[in-house]
Amino acid sequence: MNNKLQVYALADLEHVKVHGRTTGNLSPLTLFWTGSAVELNVQGTELWVEVEVNYEIYEPWISIVMNGVPVSRQMVTAGRYWVPVFRGMNADRVKNVRIVTEVQAMNGDPGCSLQFHAVRTDGTFQPVKDKPYRIEFIGDSITSGEGAIGAKGEEDWIPMWFSAIHNYTAMTAAAMNAEYRVISQSGWGVLTSWDNNPHANIPAYYEQVCGLLTGERNEALGAGAPYDFESWQPDAVVVNLGTNDGGAFYSPEWTDPASGKIYKQRLNEDGTYHTEDLEAFEEASCQFLITLRKNNNHAHIIWVYGMLGIPMMPAIYRAVDAYVKLTGDRKVSVLQLPNTTAETVGSRSHPGVLAHEQAAEALTGYLKELLA
Amino acid sequence: MNNKLQVYALADLEHVKVHGRTTGNLSPLTLFWTGSAVELNVQGTELWVEVEVNYEIYEPWISIVMNGVPVSRQMVTAGRYWVPVFRGMNADRVKNVRIVTEVQAMNGDPGCSLQFHAVRTDGTFQPVKDKPYRIEFIGDSITSGEGAIGAKGEEDWIPMWFSAIHNYTAMTAAAMNAEYRVISQSGWGVLTSWDNNPHANIPAYYEQVCGLLTGERNEALGAGAPYDFESWQPDAVVVNLGTNDGGAFYSPEWTDPASGKIYKQRLNEDGTYHTEDLEAFEEASCQFLITLRKNNNHAHIIWVYGMLGIPMMPAIYRAVDAYVKLTGDRKVSVLQLPNTTAETVGSRSHPGVLAHEQAAEALTGYLKELLA
Amino acid sequence: MNNKLQVYALADLEHVKVHGRTTGNLSPLTLFWTGSAVELNVQGTELWVEVEVNYEIYEPWISIVMNGVPVSRQMVTAGRYWVPVFRGMNADRVKNVRIVTEVQAMNGDPGCSLQFHAVRTDGTFQPVKDKPYRIEFIGDSITSGEGAIGAKGEEDWIPMWFSAIHNYTAMTAAAMNAEYRVISQSGWGVLTSWDNNPHANIPAYYEQVCGLLTGERNEALGAGAPYDFESWQPDAVVVNLGTNDGGAFYSPEWTDPASGKIYKQRLNEDGTYHTEDLEAFEEASCQFLITLRKNNNHAHIIWVYGMLGIPMMPAIYRAVDAYVKLTGDRKVSVLQLPNTTAETVGSRSHPGVLAHEQAAEALTGYLKELLA
Amino acid sequence: MNNKLQVYALADLEHVKVHGRTTGNLSPLTLFWTGSAVELNVQGTELWVEVEVNYEIYEPWISIVMNGVPVSRQMVTAGRYWVPVFRGMNADRVKNVRIVTEVQAMNGDPGCSLQFHAVRTDGTFQPVKDKPYRIEFIGDSITSGEGAIGAKGEEDWIPMWFSAIHNYTAMTAAAMNAEYRVISQSGWGVLTSWDNNPHANIPAYYEQVCGLLTGERNEALGAGAPYDFESWQPDAVVVNLGTNDGGAFYSPEWTDPASGKIYKQRLNEDGTYHTEDLEAFEEASCQFLITLRKNNNHAHIIWVYGMLGIPMMPAIYRAVDAYVKLTGDRKVSVLQLPNTTAETVGSRSHPGVLAHEQAAEALTGYLKELLA
Structure with missing residues (x-):
């Protein structure tokens, strides 16, 4: 010893x-x-x-x-x-x-x-030196690295298949020589979760340290306290949300156990998204951008999307358009990330490490132009 | 719980x-x-x-x-x-x-x-099913996966930088759908270790369970017991030795603390290997092949070499030639493996995971022809 | 002989x-x-x-x-x-x-x-068998394969540097097992060319066999004749336009030699695109979609963009949105293609063969989902 | 005009x-x-x-x-x-x-x-500047780039499928920044051709400008004249021969139409090479090395082999050993090149462009160590 x-x-x-x-x-x-x-x-x-x-x-x-x-x-x-x-x-x-x-x-x-x-x-x-850039990533299971590790056939929803390391967030930060923070939750969206639960949305908890945690113990640990944005102002905020909002259109309705109220993002008979429900997503996205800018003064905000398909992309572009028109803020943009393929998929039908590498490469190229 | x-x-x-x-x-x-x-x-x-x-x-x-x-x-x-x-x-x-x-x-x-x-x-x-093939790998630090993990600048000789998983042995076995066993020790060779120690040679311990282990405790655990070759007859024996035997020519002499005897593989003045010393390596290699065949009845024996350069290759070919001439055994051959490059090197100046992947690909192609 | x-x-x-x-x-x-x-x-x-x-x-x-x-x-x-x-x-x-x-x-x-x-x-x-799919590509220099061949430093604008073979169009068609046709012209756009010439737009000539050709000889050869769309109805129409429309904002004004009229897509003082001019592009794009649908009955129309950056993407999404709202047509979508990087660039600062391969891979993945 | x-x-x-x-x-x-x-x-x-x-x-x-x-x-x-x-x-x-x-x-x-x-x-x-290195390549169909272009199923023996450009010789020379010359003939070997013709051997013609050409016209053009080795002394001579010598063991005998004499490299009953015939190859290889050194004063001579398997490698090593023992020449070595696989094969079952790229990479790495 x-x-x-x-x-x-x-x-x-x-x-x-x-x-x-x-x-x-x-x-x-x-x-x-x-x-x-x-x-x-x-x-x-x-x-x-x-x-x-x-x-x-x-x-x-x-x-x-x-x-x-x-x-x-x-x-x-x-x-x-x-x-x-x-x-x-x-x-x-x-x-x-x-x-x-x-x-x-x-x-x-x-x-x-x-x-x-x-x-x-x-x-x-x-001493550990500060790095020249700071990036905040906000997302869902993709950003949580769900499925980034493990065999293709794995189906259990367990921590073993999550990885922060084999993840486009870590890879992008390394390529940018940046410090980074991640706000993410599997299944959650901007407006609702994949199963239409309107409480399972990231924006509602964005301004707390880690407000989506539950239980008295986490409360006591300060998870619900307001987050001090001034302490760490990012140069870029990367929002990778929308995948679960899109999924909600194909999931059964969700009944609030408290109020009995029913929630459902509806499909039209021809298979297209119901306009009103899509607009609710766009409105929520626009509001989230307002929240992001309020708290992140000088950051470029990049809404990225596409690692599991692009059905919500038109709505995302409309939401960003609406926000830009409303505010005149010009440091907000949209970037499509490469889709996951049969070759790049990981476990649980989620992006594997190769898909994360491709996403990181595309995002890094884009960030270098913005931050250079 | x-x-x-x-x-x-x-x-x-x-x-x-x-x-x-x-x-x-x-x-x-x-x-x-x-x-x-x-x-x-x-x-x-x-x-x-x-x-x-x-x-x-x-x-x-x-x-x-x-x-x-x-x-x-x-x-x-x-x-x-x-x-x-x-x-x-x-x-x-x-x-x-x-x-x-x-x-x-x-x-x-x-x-x-x-x-x-x-x-x-x-x-x-x-039940766990048997796999269709069995491969035994015999080697030195390369086969021990030294440097297969870790940053390029790492220099400490510690277990952290060794990997059996990110290793051409595991990769080849997976590609061949084979069970495999490994006999290996960093720094050791066929005749001597990299620093001219004649006791640090793999052949001397090949017929024991794990005879190169030391200490009473390992003795008590049975490391020195004869290995029961009949219990697991391989289809291929892959010998990846010679790198340290080559290194010995460039290392200082080694003095046996017991006998005071001095050992040294000598270089000629023109930088070439001293013929007599090289012949000692060849003789030891030929003897090792005899030992391998004695214990492995039907296996193809493949002497692989080259992941850290090929200076000993002529001597290896001569040793195998001599063995074949002596025995008429036709299931023995030599295969050069891809050299490690600046792109594929790992930590401690050893093959990194990319070098192991390239070696596994070359070896798998060769084994498939032999075992098909 | x-x-x-x-x-x-x-x-x-x-x-x-x-x-x-x-x-x-x-x-x-x-x-x-x-x-x-x-x-x-x-x-x-x-x-x-x-x-x-x-x-x-x-x-x-x-x-x-x-x-x-x-x-x-x-x-x-x-x-x-x-x-x-x-x-x-x-x-x-x-x-x-x-x-x-x-x-x-x-x-x-x-x-x-x-x-x-x-x-x-x-x-x-x-006999030469028909292939199962038909794809029409419409574009500019990217789609003409300008720069897909030749050394990175080449600057001459000559046919030698153009290639239809080392081109995402040919690669995509091969991967889809599709027959394909290409309508393309370097420097041209939807509304204007890169240098603000409003006559150099693809839509004006889309309904002719090859109406953008000039001279009496081409006229006599029938280049200006109406194209018989019924003779070859595509399953997909891929529009890769917008890059030159975006460039026009950064180019000097263009004076029509006939009328003396001056044309210019304007930048605001803060470097953003002038809204009115951007809307003219969107209107032209929407009109072009109407033309495309009129002539291509059952085709999926995919507006692809991004091989040389994505500054016009919000406007493209708005144009497609406007078209969809106007017509209810649901077989129109937008796809961002991978950006060209220092590693994938070809000659004349255009996408090289590696950039074309990446674009083809992304587009093929998308088309397979649409046409499967 | x-x-x-x-x-x-x-x-x-x-x-x-x-x-x-x-x-x-x-x-x-x-x-x-x-x-x-x-x-x-x-x-x-x-x-x-x-x-x-x-x-x-x-x-x-x-x-x-x-x-x-x-x-x-x-x-x-x-x-x-x-x-x-x-x-x-x-x-x-x-x-x-x-x-x-x-x-x-x-x-x-x-x-x-x-x-x-x-x-x-x-x-x-x-003026066209000289490059810092000079390499001479000597070989057979592999070095002639047979099959380096064309679809995998092509079988015609026609010039269309030959390429000097998509060839390890050109690739290696480019990577080394070297000028290079090639002496090669499909089907030929050191001792005999693939079909046992003893006249179809490269060494017999090595000292002429292009002595293996036939006909009066080529004679008149000077193909048969002695080559002036002094005019271009290489830094490396790369010999890629042996593949056809190996093939001869599996081909029918060849009857000399002039003398009626029969030639055949024989297989033993157990499928191994007949020792005497193999020794004839080794002797021819050793003699060729003597010829090479006589004409190429300071060059490293590298015998490369393996792009279509390695059955002759032991004989090549023996030949080089014998030459080194005979002459003391230390600037001669052997290098195994990567084997062609199902993924890297070209037309006519020969190495494709990917196989040539892999060979060039391995050879370049080796040459850089020798010539640096």
Whole structure:
């Protein structure tokens, strides 16, 4: 055993970089969203990290990225314990380490949380430099990396098949040399979820730290607190929503258990979308753009869409048009991303790692023109 | 918590497939070589595996492969404990699971061992079918997957940078739909190691279960026992040795601490290999082929070489020629593998995952012609 | 010399397939548009084709495609002469041969024409089967394959750098197993050309055989005659226009030499497009869709755009929206094609063959969903 | 018509570079071997070249390469006439032009020749710089590019399916920035041809300009004259022979029509090569290496093999070993090239363009280490 190891509470570290929306609390640090991470520059031979994990249904997974390359990915089960990060390395060289949440914030599990208390090392910590760009990604299962890992035939809806690393968000950020944050939830949309639930919409929770989490424990952790937008102003906000809003037209109606009210995005008899319902989506999208601009002062806002087909694209263009006409804001645009094919599909009929790579390449090319 | 979980000792399981050379003991099962694995077909929602891990220096790593796709890779630290494999899956569907040793048998750490005691599940176990082919790979650091993972600049010699999964052995076996076993050790050769140590040669230990392991504990675990070749006769034996034998010509002499004797593969003044020393390599290679054939009755033996350059290729061809002339054995051949380039190199100046993919493609094409 | 060769006038052949809009005249056959072709199934050892070529400035080029693979590409200079196609082949086997126009109809050269009089062979002609789909492509320099061949630094505007073969149109048609026709002109748009000339618009000439050709000779050849849409109804019409309409906003004004009238698509002071001028483009696009539907009864109409950036995409979506609202026509959609990058660019800063391949792949995926 | 064109006899040009073995005669210039070329740097708008073509059976083909990119490929039929190269280009810019022989010297057609008399231009000629390396390639159908173009099912043995451009020789030379010459003949070997003809061997003709050509006309053109090795000393000689020598073991015997003598490389009953016959190949290979070194003073000699399998590789290694032992020459080595697969095969069951690209990549990597 290495008897030179010392424990450092995260809150006591001079040099630690936290990625993702948090409350700012480091005692312990709670990572809510997928792609959130603790990043450290460690000059030492060995590193451990103390996690505390809770859940009723969906367990968290983490990836460890060493000097930019993923080397470990694992399920973290319930409890408070130490996870080994590296051992036996050169004492003098500085290692860049990121411990990344692989799984989305879980609206469906009120008991789910992933926390970091402390690190243990025989080394010291060096500053982690800021990167030149900041990007915020907002999306659904695609952005949550659902299906980015696993065999094509997998059908279970479990955390194992989610990945923040094999994901166009991480790939785009790496190609842009950008820091990034992700706001995403499988099945959700701008107006409703894929099954017509009007409460399962991202805009309603956008201004909270992680408001779509449920349960008293998450409330106590500050998930519902207002998010401090000033603390991290992005250069680009990438909205990848609309896929579930489109799906709602083909799903059964949803009855609100509280009010008994019925919700349904309707199809016309000829198979086209009902105009009124489509307009409700467009209105919600336009309103969301207003919210985005209110909170993100100088960011380019790019609405991306197409990784699972483009049926909602005309409505998205209309919504952006309406917003531009209303506000005169010229830093908003739409970008179609490459469709997923039989060759690029992953598990659960979602984009696989190849589809994420293609999306990242297209998005990176576009962002470079905007941000250059 | 899932209160339907039951513990099954490995030795009590009707259906379990063990990959890699072992003693046959399942109480517990010790996996010695890289690429060794426990394979199960599980019909249940959840699976854990109980490991026991020991080491003084080099810790083991494992990968978990679900239905043929790697989903998890992690360091396993010392102790006896349960590792989660999957949770929350469909109870009816059969999941194929492989838990794979990512790191080579560690000659340099007498205390290193990885053992499996039991599994815990709410499901049942189904038979794992045999695959149509069997391949044995014999090699050095290349075959141990040293450098197959990690950033290009990594220099530490640690288990983290070894991978049995991102490895031409695993890739070739998958492409051939073959079961496979690996005998390998970084730095070792046919005659000597890269640094002229004549004891660090693979042939000397080939007929034991895992004879190159050291220490009393490994002895007690049966590493030094004779290997029962009859239990698993391969269709192909792939020998990827010679790279370190070539390196020895450029390394300082090695002094045997026991005898004081000095060993050195010499270069001539013009930079060419000293004929006598090269002939010693050829003789050792020819002898190794005799050993291989003695133990592997019907296998095609393919000596592959070239992933880190081809300076020893003429000597390898001469050795195989000599063996063929001596024995009349016609099922022995030589295959050059693609060289590693600046684009395909991995960490520690070793072949990266792209180099392994190219090697696997070339080797698979060749094996298909031989075994078809 | 092969003294079994016999000359057959094209008009006398029982089995000949002509691709591209023509007048129907085979004595001789005039091929106007790029990608137009004569296709034959020849059972014989040798084939020649008699061409007649005229031009003042821009010479035609042809490619020869044997059994689906391009084997020859050459400039054809002025005169009437025999071009060799193949020699010395197996007398019994049927060879599929296409002789393809590589260069666009040349509005800028009133003297340019490419005609086929006859073929010479020792063989016989077999029927050429119809393919299951028909696609019409309408576009500008991108669709004319300008820059699809040649070194990146080439700047001359000459036929050599045009290719109908290394072109997303040919690639898409091959992937769809479709017959195809192309209507295209470099620099032209829906409303104006890149330099604000309102006469250089494709819609004005769409209903003629090849009305954008100039000069008395082309008039006499029937280029200005009404095109018989009934003779070849496409399953898909792909419109790749808008790139030059977008460019007009950044080009100097154009003065009509006849009227002295000045034309200019204006930019606002903040660099955005002048709304009125953009609306003129949208109106022209909507009108063009009406024209397309009038003539193409059952076709899916797909407006594709993006191979050289997407600044006009919102206007294109608005135009299609307006058309759909006006007509209720639901078989019209918009598809963004992959942008050209530093890696995929060809000569003359236009899409290279890699960019055409990427466009073809995206378009093929989309068409397969529509036409399946 | 361009009335500023002037005719220049090749022999009168100050700046013209000829590639390939020739007699040195420019009045006219005869290009014998595949890959031979005339290279010019032309500052003018237009260029034509006057060719004279003869053949009884196999017609020549040429490719035109503009600024390093192939733009034209065509059959050249019998006669003396002008071939257009370019028109309408910028008068000031210098264009690099290569007119390349696409087809091998044709041993089977005594009447075949391709000659260049003159060029016609409105421009001037600039010097063509020497490249830093020189490579000579020696081979059979693979090196002649047989099958590098055309559909997979093509079976006719005709010039159309040969290519010097889509060829590992041209690709390697381009990647190395090297000038190169090719000596090759389909079906030929070191000792015998694929069908056991002992006269069809490359070494017998290596020291002549193009001695394997037949007929009085070629004799008169100087094909049989001794080649002046001093005039162009290569840095590397790449020998790609052995494939047909290997094939001879599986082909029927060959009877010399002159002597009635029978030739046959024999197989043993167990399917292995007859030792004595294999040794004859090895002896011929060793002798060829002696010839190569005699004429190429400082060149690295690399025997490459494997694009159509590696059955002769042990014999090649033995031959090289024997040569090295005999001479002490250390600048001779063997390199296995990637095998052709179902994905990379071309027409006539020969390597396609993808196989040539893979071979060029492997060979380039090897040459860079040798020549750096």
